[in-house]
Amino acid sequence: MTDGLVTSIDEAQVLTTTLSMPYTLTTGPAAGSFLFELGNHRILGSRCEVCSRTVVPPSDYCSRCGEAPDEFVQLPETGTVTALTRTDRGVLALIRLDGADADLLHRLDLAKGAVTVGTRVRAVWAATATQSVLDLDCFVLDEDDQPPGTAHPAGEVGLIAQVPHQLELEYQHSYGPHYGRLFDELASSRRILGSLCPTCRNVLVPPREFCDACFVRTGQHVDVSDHGVLQAFSVIHLEFVGQTRTPPYIYAEIVLDGSATRLIHTVAGFDVATAAERLSIGMPVRAVWKDPADCRGTLNDIDYFEPVPSPDQQ
Amino acid sequence: MPAVAIVGVGQTHHSRRRKDVSQVGLAREAVTRALEDAGLTMADIDSVVVCTGPVLFAAVNQPEKWLVDAIGARLKPVVRVTSGGGTGLAGALAAVNQVRAGFADRVLVVAYDKLSEGALQYSISTLYDPFWGREFAVGIMGFSAAYWRARMDVLGHTEEAAALVSVKNHKNAMLNPYAHVRKEVSVEDVLSSRPLCWPIKLLDVPPISDGACAVILASESAAKACLDPAWIRGMAYYCEAENAAYRSMIQSEPLTLAASRVYQQAGITNPRRQCDVVEVQEPFTCFELSYYEGLGLCPPGGAAELVASGATELTGDIPVNPSGGCMGANPIGATALIRLAEIAQQVRGRAGAHQVPDARVGLMQAGGGWANLRGVAVVSSEKG
Ligand SMILES: [Zn+2]
Ligand SMILES: [Zn+2]
Numbered sequence: 001m002t003d004g005l006v007t008s009i010d011e012a013q014v015l016t017t018t019l020s021m022p023y024t025l026t027t028g029p030a031a032g033s034f035l036f037e038l039g040n041h042r043i044l045g046s047r048c049e050v051c052s053r054t055v056v057p058p059s060d061y062c063s064r065c066g067e068a069p070d071e072f073v074q075l076p077e078t079g080t081v082t083a084l085t086r087t088d089r090g091v092l093a094l095i096r097l098d099g100a101d102a103d104l105l106h107r108l109d110l111a112k113g114a115v116t117v118g119t120r121v122r123a124v125w126a127a128t129a130t131q132s133v134l135d136l137d138c139f140v141l142d143e144d145d146q147p148p149g150t151a152h153p154a155g156e157v158g159l160i161a162q163v164p165h166q167l168e169l170e171y172q173h174s175y176g177p178h179y180g181r182l183f184d185e186l187a188s189s190r191r192i193l194g195s196l197c198p199t200c201r202n203v204l205v206p207p208r209e210f211c212d213a214c215f216v217r218t219g220q221h222v223d224v225s226d227h228g229v230l231q232a233f234s235v236i237h238l239e240f241v242g243q244t245r246t247p248p249y250i251y252a253e254i255v256l257d258g259s260a261t262r263l264i265h266t267v268a269g270f271d272v273a274t275a276a277e278r279l280s281i282g283m284p285v286r287a288v289w290k291d292p293a294d295c296r297g298t299l300n301d302i303d304y305f306e307p308v309p310s311p312d313q314q
Numbered sequence: 315m316p317a318v319a320i321v322g323v324g325q326t327h328h329s330r331r332r333k334d335v336s337q338v339g340l341a342r343e344a345v346t347r348a349l350e351d352a353g354l355t356m357a358d359i360d361s362v363v364v365c366t367g368p369v370l371f372a373a374v375n376q377p378e379k380w381l382v383d384a385i386g387a388r389l390k391p392v393v394r395v396t397s398g399g400g401t402g403l404a405g406a407l408a409a410v411n412q413v414r415a416g417f418a419d420r421v422l423v424v425a426y427d428k429l430s431e432g433a434l435q436y437s438i439s440t441l442y443d444p445f446w447g448r449e450f451a452v453g454i455m456g457f458s459a460a461y462w463r464a465r466m467d468v469l470g471h472t473e474e475a476a477a478l479v480s481v482k483n484h485k486n487a488m489l490n491p492y493a494h495v496r497k498e499v500s501v502e503d504v505l506s507s508r509p510l511c512w513p514i515k516l517l518d519v520p521p522i523s524d525g526a527c528a529v530i531l532a533s534e535s536a537a538k539a540c541l542d543p544a545w546i547r548g549m550a551y552y553c554e555a556e557n558a559a560y561r562s563m564i565q566s567e568p569l570t571l572a573a574s575r576v577y578q579q580a581g582i583t584n585p586r587r588q589c590d591v592v593e594v595q596e597p598f599t600c601f602e603l604s605y606y607e608g609l610g611l612c613p614p615g616g617a618a619e620l621v622a623s624g625a626t627e628l629t630g631d632i633p634v635n636p637s638g639g640c641m642g643a644n645p646i647g648a649t650a651l652i653r654l655a656e657i658a659q660q661v662r663g664r665a666g667a668h669q670v671p672d673a674r675v676g677l678m679q680a681g682g683g684w685a686n687l688r689g690v691a692v693v694s695s696e697k698g
Contacts, residue, residue, distance in 0.1 A: 017444050023373045023432050028336030059383065060339055066356055066386020161333045167373055173444050183445075202559035206446050212555035232563060234459030235512035236452050242436030244449045251456035251511065260559030264447035264457075276512065281467040299446065 004187075005180040005297055013180060014172035022241060023165040030058040033072060036158035038135035041125050043075045044154055045100055054151055055102040057133075072157055075099055076149025077123040078142055081115055084108065095121060095139055099151030109138040120145075131160055178207040181221060183297035190289055190301075193221045194259050202260035225257035226287035227308065233267060235275050248272045254285055254305055265299065269306035284308040315579075317534040317697050318413045319543035321420075322352025323655035328494045328525035328643030331430035337372055338384035341426040341526045344648075345385045348422070348528035352540065359530070360418035361391040365405035365425035367647035368396070370437040372428055385424065391417075398441070398682025399454075399597060400551065401425060402527065402651025403689040407551050409531045419536040426526030427647035434522055452511055454597060454683060455519070459511035461563040461684045462600035466513070468564055473513050475618035476599035477504035480517050480641065482627055483596070487638025489628075489667035494643050495521045504599075518599040525645030527652045534697070544658035544676075545697045548579030551689035566685035569608035573679075573690045577610075580692040582675075585610045589692070590673040591660045592626075592634040593653040595680040597644070602634065605679055609690070628668065636660070636668040650680030654691060661695045 005013045027035065034044045034057045046058030046069035053064060056075055061068060079097035091110055094103035108115055109124065122142040129135050175183065178195065185191040194203040195218035197211035204211060207221055233252045236245075249272060253262040267285060270278060285305040295301040324347025326332075332340055341364075349355060362385070364378035374380060378394040381387070397404035402425035409421035439451035450456070465471060481501055487493040499517050507516040537543040552568035554561070573585075582588045592611070596602040603617035611632055612620040620626060626634040635641075637656040640649060657676035659665040665673075674695045681688035 015445060019370070019436075019440065021370060021373070021433055021436065025373065025431055026333055026336050026428065028339045029334075031336065060336065061342065061384045061386070063383035063388060066384075066388075165373055167370075171444070175445070179445050197559075200559065204557075204559060206443075212558040232457070232460035232464040234456055234463055234514070235509065236456060237508070237512065238435070238452060238455060238510040240435035240453070241433040242439065243452075251450060251452055251460055253457070253460055261557050262561075264442075264450045266450060281464050298449075300449065 005175045005183050013175045015175065017171050017173065019167070019169040019171070020242070021167040021169070023167065024162050025165045026162055027160060028060045029159065030060045030069070032159040032161050033157040034058055035131055035133070035160045035163070037154070038133065039129040039131060042154070043077065043097065043123065043136065044157065045073050045075050045097070045151060047071055047073050047151070053101040054099060056097055056100045056104050072154040073099070073151040074154040075151050078146070078149055079104075079121060081108070081117055081119045081121055083117060084115065091115070093139065098148035106136065107138045109140050111140070115141060131163070178209065182206055186301050187295040187297035190226070192224050192226055192256060194224045196220055196222050203258055205256060205259040205261050205263055222258070224259045226302070228254045228256035228263070228285060230267065230279060230281060230283050230285050231255050231262055232281065233275070233279055235272065250275055250279070252305060265302060266304050267306065268304035279307065316414045318410050318546045319532055319534070319537040319540065320529055320546065320654070320658040320693065321532045321537050321540040321543050322348045322354065322530035323528070323658055324348030324351055325492050325527040325648075325652055325655060326525050327492055328523045328645055330494060330521060330523065332428065332524040337374060337377065337426065337428045337431070338381045340428055340524060341381055341424050342384045344426065344526035344528040345422065345424050348530050352530045354420065354530065356386040359387070359390065359420050359422045361409070361412055361421045362387045363405045363409045363421060363423045364392060364394045365401045365423065365647055365651060366394070366396060367398075367401055367427045368437055368440070370440060371432050371434070371646070373432060381424070396647070397551070398687050399595060399646055400650050400681040400687045400689050401647045402649060403654060403680040403691065404551055404650075406529060406531070406651060406654055406691070407549050407689065410546055410549055413531055413533050419533045421531045422528060423531065423651060424526065424528040425648040425651035427645045428524045429522045429645060430524050455511045455514060458598055458600065458684050459514040462598075463513055464563055465600070465604065469615045469618070471603065471618040473505060474501060475603055475621055476518055477501045478621045479596065479599040479602045480504045482621070483635050483639045483641035486628055486636050486668055487642030490637045490642050491666070492643065493638050494523060495641060514598050514600065520597065520640035520644035523643045523645040525643050525648050527648045527655050529651055529655050529658070542662040542664070542695070544661045544693045544695065547692040547694045547698055548576035549689070549691040550575040551687070554686045556686065563685065565604060565608055565614065566681070566688050568685065569605065569679070569681065569688035569690070572688050573609050576690045576692050580694070581698070582692060585677060586612070586632050589632065589675050589677040591636060591657065591670040591676050592632060593637060593657045593676070593678045594634060594639060595649050595653050596635070596640050602639070606634070608688075609677065609679060628670070633670050636665065636670055650689070653678045653680050654693070657691075657693050661693055
């Protein structure tokens with residue numbers, strides 16, 4: 001056997017997974033109008049008369065009193081830096097636009113001169129519109145020294161109702177001693193391990209530190225069979241984003257001989273259209289393994305489970 | 315235990331995709347309606363519990379932070395509670411306990427999900443262990459279909475029994491102005507609809523919805539100002555181990571535990587006779603059948619017979635889901651709270667076209683997974 005995936009405290013063997021999630025986000029009237037009007041080189045804010053406050057970007061609800069704002073206003077392109085930080089992706093600043101009562105977070109281009117809190121800045125528009133907050137490219141030093149501008153009613157505004165969004169989330173899951181050993185044995189020796197609970201004497205697959213029912217520390221790893229019984233199954237026709245198999249296929253929960261827990265896998269090796277008649281709860285199934293050269297230390301090293309032919313079929 | 319009452323409820327008109335409001339704008343609508351119903355303003359609210367499903371549904375982490383602005387909850391205690399499909403009821407229980415403990419006199423529970431925004435099945439599939447089974451996950455539909463199939467084998471139930479649930483709930487949803495699926499279906503329609511995860515078929519499955527619900531809970535003294543409070547007579551929420559040895563898939567142990575605890579609190583010994591109306595959270599039709607048994611509305615294995623008898627129809631002796639249940643709308647994070655709101659409206663006599671006449675004692679159930687998370691509550695027009 002190898003120790004490929006077993007994790008010690010100092011050397012973590014990890015399973016890297018990526019969740020790649022697509023979204024269509026609904027902006028609501030305020031954010032949607034803000035994004036739309038940036039394309040017209042207009043910076044919108046919203047005004048709450050109850051609180052006498054103007055905020056930018058505009059908000060559908062006043063964060064002070066909870067009321068819907070009275071109107072959208074158009075803000076000047078000039079303002080004052082109230083805070084800033086240098087990051088490896090440039091300088092980010094809070095900017096109090098003239099006529100606003102709250103700060104706008106954006107980036108500063110420092111090519112022209114030094115900026116500190118209190119510095120006057122002005123907006124620079126992006127060359128091409130992308131219907132995002134980056135239509136406002138950045139703020140730069142305002143050298144005109146004009147008096148501060150004021151907000152005025154925005155009049156008619158357009159709306160971007162929905163924006164596409166994508167989350168790419170990478171995780172590194174640590175195998176730990178139990179999963180590490182399990183998948184090492186699976187890949188190298190076609191062995192499936194469980195943990196024996198010293199109290200209830202059940203064998204738990206996958207192996208684990210504690211018995212879920214007794215909450216005592218499990219003792220030893222024991223081998224379980226790659227034969228088992230079909231505890232439950234369904235026939236998957238549904239297609240969805242992120243699916244790893246092509247429908248139709250069988251979702252199966254199998255209790256391996258010698259264990260007391262379920263293993264989630266697929267049953268195959270026959271025409272899926274006949275599954276409803278062919279499969280039954282409690283029927284014996286067995287693992288069909290991938291070629292040893294293709295085993296990677298995952299559940300997929302078992303290609304699928306197949307029904308065990310009854311003696312008269314053999 | 316100190317008495318706690320529901321004094322206001324509100325929900326949105328649910329839909330497949332609300333393009334006109336953001337996630338928090340949706341939640342705000344329900345809050346505005348609940349406050350109006352209770353005759354209160356946000357100034358009267360001492361504490362807020364926010365409930366949404368997994369953050370992957372909507373790509374917004376700590377959504378309660380965003381919601382504070384939208385509902386005027388600044389400088390109030392605000393926490394988020396999440397617990398799979400049972401999220402809304404878990405949040406209500408947290409609110410009930412805040413009132414019981416004397417921490418707050420009036421607590422607003424607001425629950426919502428805007429499911430049109432993300433990849434639902436993919437998001438739900440991340441509840442599986444990344445090492446062990448996630449590659450085979452099909453949301454909750456894959457395993458639910460599998461366990462239903464196992465129940466059919468063991469109990470001799472047929473696909474028709476679940477189809478009857480679909481027919482009943484679709485019919486009831488016609489009377490519910492907040493439902494977004496309003497279309498009658500027949501048993502034949504259900505049986506011949508496209509299989510998604512056989513034996514679950516398209517018409518066994520609720521819609522995917524954008525929607526929100528809000529409920530205001532009050533202490534006995536704060537409820538005095540309310541003309542028709544719905545009193546919480548019992549509420550409990552239980553959890554099962556994910557992959558314990560010899561786990562039964564025929565009935566949810568957390569459900570039977572929650573039911574027996576709540577019945578004890580509420581003094582109920584015969585739920586079918588003592589409860590006038592029931593609302594359950596049925597992610598698919600087959601769930602409602604197993605709930606009949608878990609809630610003790612019929613003997614174990616008797617669900618197919620119960621639904622076939624017509625007893626759970628709106629005109630039956632134990633109407634289940636007069637609102638149409640999830641079949642009318644299923645904004646997951648809000649769904650459990652919608653069941654509680656609907657049962658409160660029943661005992662307040664405010665359920666409108668789907669009112670069960672003279673309903674005084676209402677039973678509701680909610681939860682997540684096939685059997686993992688289950689909560690139950692009994693609500694009554696009498697304080698007890
Ligand atoms: Zn205000
Ligand atoms: Zn044990």
